[in-house]
Structure formats: structure tokens, C-alpha cells
Amino acid sequence: MASSSQTTKKPSKRKSEAGSLGxxxxxxxxxxxxxxxxxxxxxxxxxxxxxxxxxxxxxxxxxxxxxxxxxxxxxxxxxxxxxxxxxxxxxxxxxxxxxxxxxxxxxxxxxxxxxxxxxxxxxxxxxxxxxxxxxxNAPLLDKQAHWKAQRNDLGETFGTRKAKTQIRAEERNKVDVGAMQGVKGHLMGSIPELAMNDGPILANESIPTPNVTTSDPSEVYPRDSLISSQEWSSIDVKSLQQADDDETRQKALPWRRKVGWIQGRIRYFNSLEDKTIRRTQLRYVFYLSTLCLLRENAAVLSKVPVAELSSKFPGVPSQLLDGIIKRFAEPKEKRYVITEKLHVKLLAWICVLYLHVGGFSVDTGRVAQDLKLDKAKVENMFKNLGCRVDMDTPAEREKKGITTAEASANRKAVLKAPVVFPKQKTRGPAKR
Known part of the structure; x- marks a missing residue:
């Protein structure tokens, strides 16, 4: 215990340095x-x-x-x-x-x-x-890949046999993008460069070769794209020029079916003063009649031997017959057959000839009736040839005295130049 007499010490304050310096x-x-x-x-x-x-x-x-x-x-x-x-x-x-x-x-x-x-x-x-x-910076697709991996794990554990087989098939068909990076340059170098063409869409191989630069409708499908010079020269139209009535003119054509529109065009061409134009148009009529006869005999063509083909095409020159058989049929076991693709090609040639004979404006309903085809199919073919298929304008309907319904039933296919072909429709994968 400390003594009471001991004095308590007071703590001393430290003086500031500033005060000490004055x-x-x-x-x-x-x-x-x-x-x-x-x-x-x-x-x-x-x-x-x-x-x-x-x-x-x-x-x-x-x-x-x-x-x-x-x-x-x-x-x-x-x-x-x-x-x-x-x-x-x-x-x-x-x-x-x-x-x-x-x-x-x-x-x-x-x-x-x-x-x-x-x-x-x-x-x-x-x-x-x-x-x-x-x-x-990883893409958001990583979340989807993670979710898919978890789903596959559940499928492997609890899924049915069919589900497991599908999961394994997807894994086998998966493409490793990372492994392709090393060969990307080699693959790109082996692909030839193609010139980009922003011009009009060109036609396909099922129609005659068109002239897409001309501004004259008569030159869009020139004669050389429809028939060779040798076949063209073999067509003799003297009997069509010398015939006195429709019945005699009908017998001078290969296709003996009576078509009033074709008879009317023959009468009109015979009335032309220009002999060159008259002979050219009558040759187009004869060629059109020959192709219509070929289309009519398409079903029996595969049953007729080559040596007997001329009997099915009376009045058709041998050069013309050989040319159309090679153009619209394929050889099969010493006979010829017209496939579905060649049927489309033959119809395209016939429609182009209708345009030439009709002054490049044709009633689609008349063509469908002559060929015994669906009108929509005929209109679609004319559209593929670059034609505009429209009904008569109000002024034309008033001039002819027909109603809108009658004009809609008799649409016209008109060929304009320069020709513009419709865009090809692309169909996506079927939804499952």
C-alpha cells in the first residue's frame, strides 16, 4: 500500500513547436x-x-x-x-x-x-x-450451350432409348469450329472467286435462251434459240399459203386438232403483203403445230420404235422431226421418252411460239383451253418466261364490253423488253 505522504505528480504538457518558434x-x-x-x-x-x-x-x-x-x-x-x-x-x-x-x-x-x-x-x-x-466478352450462346449440355445429361440418365439415340446422333454430327480454324485459309483459297452480278435475274435452262439486253420484244427469244437453221429451212408452208379454206389449211398442219385461234392467225398472215413476214409467221405456226402434236403423243412415244416415229408425225420433215426428238426426249432402250423435266421444257417452247404467233400478247385462257391444261399452270409458265400476266384495263374492258369477272377469267400474257424474270422463291426447312 502506498504511503499517504507521497505527493501526486501532475502530467506535463508538451509545448507546440510553433509556439517555441515564436x-x-x-x-x-x-x-x-x-x-x-x-x-x-x-x-x-x-x-x-x-x-x-x-x-x-x-x-x-x-x-x-x-x-x-x-x-x-x-x-x-x-x-x-x-x-x-x-x-x-x-x-x-x-x-x-x-x-x-x-x-x-x-x-x-x-x-x-x-x-x-x-x-x-x-x-x-x-x-x-x-x-x-x-x-x-463470351457470347450469350454459351448459356444456351450450357443449358443444352445439362439437358443431354438428363436425357442420358432418365431418357428413353429413342431419346438417348438422338442425343448420341447429335453429338456425332456436331462440328468442331475450333478445329476448322487451321484449315480455313486453305479452304477459302481453293474456292474460286465469282463475279457478283447485281443485274436482272437470268432465266433457267428449261426455257429458250433469252436476249436480256434488247428493247424489242420480238428479239427477246430469237429464232436461233428456238430452232436450228437446218430445221427452220426444212419447213415448207406453200400448202398453207395456197389453201382456200380452214379445213384444207388444217390438213396441212401436223396437229390436226381444230383450233380456231390458230386458224384465225393463219388467215391474218396470208393477208399480209410482205412475203418474207408472211412466210416467217407461217413457219412459226407450223413449228407450233408440230410441238403441240409431240406433246399430245408424249405418252405413246416410249412405245413406238424409232423407225415408226414418222408415222406418228405426218407431214413433218425428217430434219425437223429429228431435231425436236433430240431436243425434247431422251433415248431409252432404242426408244425415246419425254421426262417430267422435258415436259416443262416443251411447254415453255410452245408458250414462246404462242407469243411469236400472237404478237407477244396472248390470252392465257385460250392457251390453257387449246392445250387442255390448268390455267394457273399456263400463267405460271408465261411468268417464268418474263411476261406480265394482267387482265384488261378499265378502258379496255369498256371498249370490249366485258365485266371485271370476265376480264379476270381471260388474263393476257404480255412480253415486255428488256425482259425481267421473277425472283426464285426459296423454301426453308420443313417444320417438325
Missing amino acids: HSDVQVIVEEASTSAGPAFVNFPSVRPSKNTPFTIYTRDVGSSSDLTKQHSIIAGETEDVEFFSTNRDHNLNTEGADCQYLPALYDPSTGQVHIHPSTPLYLLTHGVKRLRASV
Whole structure:
């Protein structure tokens, strides 16, 4: 126990250094605002870099006269594995920490002055691992792939035998895109370059070769694309010119079926004064009649030997007969057969000849009636040939005295030049 006579010691106060130097007052000096980079406060919430990591301040407002704390600025630095960057001052100064400011103050004991720097921004720093940079930008398809992998795992465990077989088949048919990267250059180099053509869509091989540059409808499908010169020269139309009545003219044609429209065109051509045009158009009529007879005999053509073909085509020259057989039929066991594809080709030739004989404007209903075909099929063929299939205008209907329903039932196929073919429709995969 301590003695009561012992005196209690009072703690001694430490004198300030400023007082000892003779300065009783402290002077506070606020420095002028700076527009350039200077001291800065940074806060590292998680990972703290080493002290020798360099940092740089960047600003969006280059050449601005505003205080650095009011500018759009960021601070960034990096090490070998990690990159640091601020997140609070790069989005219009309205994010977390943008309204908070710390001011550094430096006290000079020799002068008794405190210097405050107002242009000192505060940065909240975050970090990113460089190796994980690619995974941050991974496509959203990864989620779908992950979901599909989980679904396949469930199918392998609880699925039926059919479901398991389908899952294995999908795995076998899966293409490894990464493995193809190494051979991509070789594959691309082996593919020849094709010139891009932004012009009109060209015709297919089932129709005569058209002239897509001419502005004359009569030259869109020239004679050379329909028939060879030798076949054309073999056609004799003297009997058509010398016939006195429709019955005699009908017997002079290969196709003996009585067609009023064709008879009317023959009478019109015989009335022309120009002998060259008259002979040319009558040859077109004879060629049209020959192809219509071939189409009518298409079913029995495969049953007739080659030596007996001429009996099925009375009045047709041998050169013309050989030409149409080679053009519209295929040899099969010493006979000829017209396939479905060649049927389409034959119909295209017949429709083009109807255009030549009809002045490049034909009633589709008349053609369908002559050929005993569906009207929609005939109209579709004329469209594939580049024709416009429309009904008569109101003025034409009024002139003819027909109704709208009658005009719709008798649409016209008109060939314009330059010819424009319809775009091919592409059909997607069937929905299952």
C-alpha cells in the first residue's frame, strides 16, 4: 500500500513547436484551382497494387479550362497480370463517389502555413484479371450451350432409348469450329472467286435462251434459240399459203386438232403483203403445230420404235422431226421418252411460239383451253418466261364490253423488253 505522504505528480504538457518558434497563429492558404493532373486520392476496396505500380490520369475534356475535379477523368494503371481503372468519374460525374471530395493539406512548420490543394479528385478503383478478359466478352450462346449440355445429361440418365439415340446422333454430327480454324485459309483459297452480278435475274435452262439486253420484244427469244437453221429451212408452208379454206389449211398442219385461234392467225398472215413476214409467221405456226402434236403423243412415244416415229408425225420433215426428238426426249432402250423435266421444257417452247404467233400478247385462257391444261399452270409458265400476266384495263374492258369477272377469267400474257424474270422463291426447312 502506498504511503499517504507521497505527493501526486501532475502530467506535463508538451509545448507546440510553433509556439517555441515564436508563431502563435497558423495561416491557411488555399491554392489556385488547377486544370492539369496533380495529386490525387485513390481508394482500393479489394486488391492493392505495389507501391511502384505507375498510374496515369486521363481526361476526356482535352484543353478544358475547368478544374480537374469537374472534368471527365479516369485514372488507370496495370501490372503484368492485373489492370486497375477507376469507375466513379467517367460517367458524367453522377456515379458513386463523384460528389465526395477530399482536400490534402500540407503544413509548413517553418512558416506556420497550411497549404490546401482544391484540385485533387478522388478515384474509386476496381481491378480486372487480364486472363479472364476473353471470358467477359463470351457470347450469350454459351448459356444456351450450357443449358443444352445439362439437358443431354438428363436425357442420358432418365431418357428413353429413342431419346438417348438422338442425343448420341447429335453429338456425332456436331462440328468442331475450333478445329476448322487451321484449315480455313486453305479452304477459302481453293474456292474460286465469282463475279457478283447485281443485274436482272437470268432465266433457267428449261426455257429458250433469252436476249436480256434488247428493247424489242420480238428479239427477246430469237429464232436461233428456238430452232436450228437446218430445221427452220426444212419447213415448207406453200400448202398453207395456197389453201382456200380452214379445213384444207388444217390438213396441212401436223396437229390436226381444230383450233380456231390458230386458224384465225393463219388467215391474218396470208393477208399480209410482205412475203418474207408472211412466210416467217407461217413457219412459226407450223413449228407450233408440230410441238403441240409431240406433246399430245408424249405418252405413246416410249412405245413406238424409232423407225415408226414418222408415222406418228405426218407431214413433218425428217430434219425437223429429228431435231425436236433430240431436243425434247431422251433415248431409252432404242426408244425415246419425254421426262417430267422435258415436259416443262416443251411447254415453255410452245408458250414462246404462242407469243411469236400472237404478237407477244396472248390470252392465257385460250392457251390453257387449246392445250387442255390448268390455267394457273399456263400463267405460271408465261411468268417464268418474263411476261406480265394482267387482265384488261378499265378502258379496255369498256371498249370490249366485258365485266371485271370476265376480264379476270381471260388474263393476257404480255412480253415486255428488256425482259425481267421473277425472283426464285426459296423454301426453308420443313417444320417438325
